[in-house]
Amino acid sequence: MSFSLPPIVFVGGGNMASAIAGGLLRQGAPAADITVIEPLAAQAQALRERLGVAALPDAEAARAALAQAALVVWAVKPQVLAQAAEPVAPHARQALHLSVAAGIGTDSLARWLGTPRVIRAMPNTPALAGRGMTGLYARPETSEADRALACRVIDATGEHLWVSEEPLLDAVTALSGSGPAYVFYFLEAMQQAGVQMGLPAADALRLAIATFSGASALAAQSGEPPAALRERVTSKGGTTFAALSALQAAGVDAAFIAAMHAARQRAQELGREFGG
Numbered sequence: 001m002s003f004s005l006p007p008i009v010f011v012g013g014g015n016m017a018s019a020i021a022g023g024l025l026r027q028g029a030p031a032a033d034i035t036v037i038e039p040l041a042a043q044a045q046a047l048r049e050r051l052g053v054a055a056l057p058d059a060e061a062a063r064a065a066l067a068q069a070a071l072v073v074w075a076v077k078p079q080v081l082a083q084a085a086e087p088v089a090p091h092a093r094q095a096l097h098l099s100v101a102a103g104i105g106t107d108s109l110a111r112w113l114g115t116p117r118v119i120r121a122m123p124n125t126p127a128l129a130g131r132g133m134t135g136l137y138a139r140p141e142t143s144e145a146d147r148a149l150a151c152r153v154i155d156a157t158g159e160h161l162w163v164s165e166e167p168l169l170d171a172v173t174a175l176s177g178s179g180p181a182y183v184f185y186f187l188e189a190m191q192q193a194g195v196q197m198g199l200p201a202a203d204a205l206r207l208a209i210a211t212f213s214g215a216s217a218l219a220a221q222s223g224e225p226p227a228a229l230r231e232r233v234t235s236k237g238g239t240t241f242a243a244l245s246a247l248q249a250a251g252v253d254a255a256f257i258a259a260m261h262a263a264r265q266r267a268q269e270l271g272r273e274f275g276g
């Protein structure tokens with residue numbers, strides 16, 4: 001199946017760029033339409049071999065691709081975005097810019113890139129498995145066609161959700177951006193407990209993963225609030241009640257909420273420290 005796509009340049013060829021470019025290629029986008037700027041030679045080589053895309057070391061080498069790009073995807077760490085933008089921006093002012101960097105606001109991006117056609121995205125690593133969830137915010141200067149292009153690219157990795165105000169992207173970062181790490185944290189703990197109770201490690205992990213994906217599928221399918229679904233598992237005087245009482249006594253819900261506030265605060269700090 002062919003998937004028509006205007007030329008795209010990724011700046012940064014790590015986890016997120018690989019997930020998005022990989023998703024586009026899986027949908028049938030031609031590798032010839034994708035260029036990645038990635039200074040780390042080993043990483044660039046891996047991208048060439050794994051994805052078949054052009055991977056170039058810097059903006060100078062990617063000048064022709066930048067001049068033709070309809071979309072530039074910014075997938076470097078927030079800490080280096082300003083520095084990465086400097087040599088790239090003058091060659092790609094015609095393009096729409098889509099940044100996945102945590103915390104860095106569109107005011108800073110528009111200033112560094114010399115264009116207000118900027119959209120911010122907050123994806124997550126399940127994008128690597130085609131099951132990503134991405135929050136999107138578009139500056140008002142972007143056109144409907146710009147927003148449609150961003151959606152098409154992001155949807156190659158899963159689903160998207162638009163937020164109406166930019167600060168809400170920091171909440172999306174705390175929830176679904178960092179969220180897979182919380183799930184992996186719980187998987188680790190559930191596996192560890194299973195092993196303590198005598199299950200083989202592989203079986204304990206399989207049970208934990210199936211429980212997360214099954215419970216998520218049920219929550220999505222039933223449309224019922226999670227509290228109602230939880231109550232249905234919790235027989236009076238039974239095992240779940242004992243487990244949930246232990247979680248409550250340990251203050252796990254409060255700790256979890258505090259953790260998410262800490263993540264949002266860090267996103268805001270990254271914006272202040274590196275947004276310039």
Ligand SMILES: NC(=O)C1=CN([C@@H]2O[C@H](COP(=O)(O)OP(=O)(O)OC[C@H]3O[C@@H](n4cnc5c(N)ncnc54)[C@H](OP(=O)(O)O)[C@@H]3O)[C@@H](O)[C@H]2O)C=CC1
Pocket residue numbers: 011012013014015016017037038039040043075076077078080083084100101102122123124125177178
């Ligand atoms: N990982 C995640 O779960 C998520 C990450 N994000 C955001 O995505 C962005 C990228 O994260 P991730 O993919 O995990 O990071 P990675 O470190 O995997 O990828 C970033 C890549 O960019 C390269 N790079 C550094 N400087 C430049 C430059 N000047 N020009 C081009 N490339 C450069 C890095 O090379 P080197 O290693 O040599 O520095 C690295 O290979 C971040 O801003 C993060 O906030 C958003 C949502 C989820």
Ligand SMILES: O=C(O)[C@@H]1CCC=N1
Pocket residue numbers: 102173177178
């Ligand atoms: O930890 C981080 O900063 C990035 C953003 C969301 C997930 N990973």
